[in-house]
Amino acid sequence: MFKIGFKKHYKVLNFTTEIGKHTVGGVGTYMDQLYKYHSEDTGFVHIYDGNDTKTISTDDYPATKDILAVTSSEIDQVMYLSYDIAVIHFYALSCLVSEDYIRGRKLVYVVHLVPTPEPYYINEPFGIHDDIKFSFQSVCNRADIIVCVSNAEKEKLSTIYPYLSHKIIVIYNGIDYEEEITRVESEINKSRKIFGFIGRLDYRKGLLECIKNIKNLDCELRIACGNEDPQYLNILTNYIEGASLKDRVVFYGWCSGERKKSFLKSLDALIIPSLYEPFGYVVLEAMKEKIPVIVSSNGGMAEIVGDYKYCFNPYLANDLKRCIAEFQNDSIEVIEEQRGRLFERSKLFTSQKMVENYNNVFINI
Numbered sequence: 275m276f277k278i279g280f281k282k283h284y285k286v287l288n289f290t291t292e293i294g295k296h297t298v299g300g301v302g303t304y305m306d307q308l309y310k311y312h313s314e315d316t317g318f319v320h321i322y323d324g325n326d327t328k329t330i331s332t333d334d335y336p337a338t339k340d341i342l343a344v345t346s347s348e349i350d351q352v353m354y355l356s357y358d359i360a361v362i363h364f365y366a367l368s369c370l371v372s373e374d375y376i377r378g379r380k381l382v383y384v385v386h387l388v389p390t391p392e393p394y395y396i397n398e399p400f401g402i403h404d405d406i407k408f409s410f411q412s413v414c415n416r417a418d419i420i421v422c423v424s425n426a427e428k429e430k431l432s433t434i435y436p437y438l439s440h441k442i443i444v445i446y447n448g449i450d451y452e453e454e455i456t457r458v459e460s461e462i463n464k465s466r467k468i469f470g471f472i473g474r475l476d477y478r479k480g481l482l483e484c485i486k487n488i489k490n491l492d493c494e495l496r497i498a499c500g501n502e503d504p505q506y507l508n509i510l511t512n513y514i515e516g517a518s519l520k521d522r523v524v525f526y527g528w529c530s531g532e533r534k535k536s537f538l539k540s541l542d543a544l545i546i547p548s549l550y551e552p553f554g555y556v557v558l559e560a561m562k563e564k565i566p567v568i569v570s571s572n573g574g575m576a577e578i579v580g581d582y583k584y585c586f587n588p589y590l591a592n593d594l595k596r597c598i599a600e601f602q603n604d605s606i607e608v609i610e611e612q613r614g615r616l617f618e619r620s621k622l623f624t625s626q627k628m629v630e631n632y633n634n635v636f637i638n639i
């Protein structure tokens with residue numbers, strides 16, 4: 275355990291497994307955005323796996339204050355922290371909701387993802403994963419307020435647990451646009467053949483379906499992902515080889531920071547083919563870099579893009595293929611008009627608005 279400018283008392287403490295360089299996907303982006311605009315009475319407790327062979331140092335964190343790093347084996351030390359409101363960001367931290375830790379304090383649970391398979395079945399939404407069900411349910415039950423990151427996720431959670439509906443609110447995620455958002459002026463290519471995918475290697479992200487849909491199109495797919503699921507990667511590579519797509523489907527590895535920016539800027543459009551997405555930070559990241567998107571309409575991404583042409587149903591056969599072909603064949607003027615709509619929507623999803631909404635919750639809880 276070590277402290278980075280950590281104070282004796284905070285009004286709000288965020289308990290997380292991701293912050294700074296310890297991030298995977300959207301939740302990591304969210305935590306860093308939340309940290310960037312946090313107030314002086316807000317702290318962050320990063321609980322990490324102490325068995326990890328990687329050396330963890332202060333350089334791994336976003337700045338020099340309000341952070342406490344605790345190994346999972348030291349988690350009992352959290353009992354002695356002084357704060358008024360706990361905010362939990364991951365159901366695996368369910369041990370922290372016991373009264374040994376909470377001691378009557380208010381609890382806010384931010385549901386970044388209801389941890390179900392996709393698709394899920396209402397009679398058994400967590401499948402065979404009773405441990406996940408128990409952990410998730412225990413945090414939801416103890417929470418005074420549950421924050422969902424989209425109306426789609428609120429509806430999903432309310433469908434599974436109707437008795438929780440009265441304490442669920444929606445706060446959209448946000449991203450820092452660094453400078454005042456200005457209308458897009460970058461060039462749209464007349465020939466649009468370079469598409470990209472970026473995200474975790476998880477079947478719910480729809481990558482296999484994406485590869486199948488580009489098979490008979492004149493385009494290249496660039497994939498930026500890790501190797502979180504070697505079995506799924508094997509399925510992908512076998513299909514790519516069998517479909518003779520090795521020259522048109524290229525893996526770039528995991529991309530973050532400046533490498534992610536360069537990757538996005540190399541594309542004519544970013545495809546987000548998720549079978550379901552609770553929010554979809556990657557859409558905001560593409561919008562930030564002025565890259566058109568082709569997005570699944572199942573989940574929170576539809577709420578981000580609003581009335582936008584290049585959306586598809588991931589469960590409708592060949593609908594992604596139709597959407598990509600439409601994007602390729604539309605005039606530059608049509609694509610500019612659609613990208614202008616994204617420009618207007620981007621103003622709704624800033625980090626400052628996100629943090630302001632959370633602060634209002636903490637004032638009124």
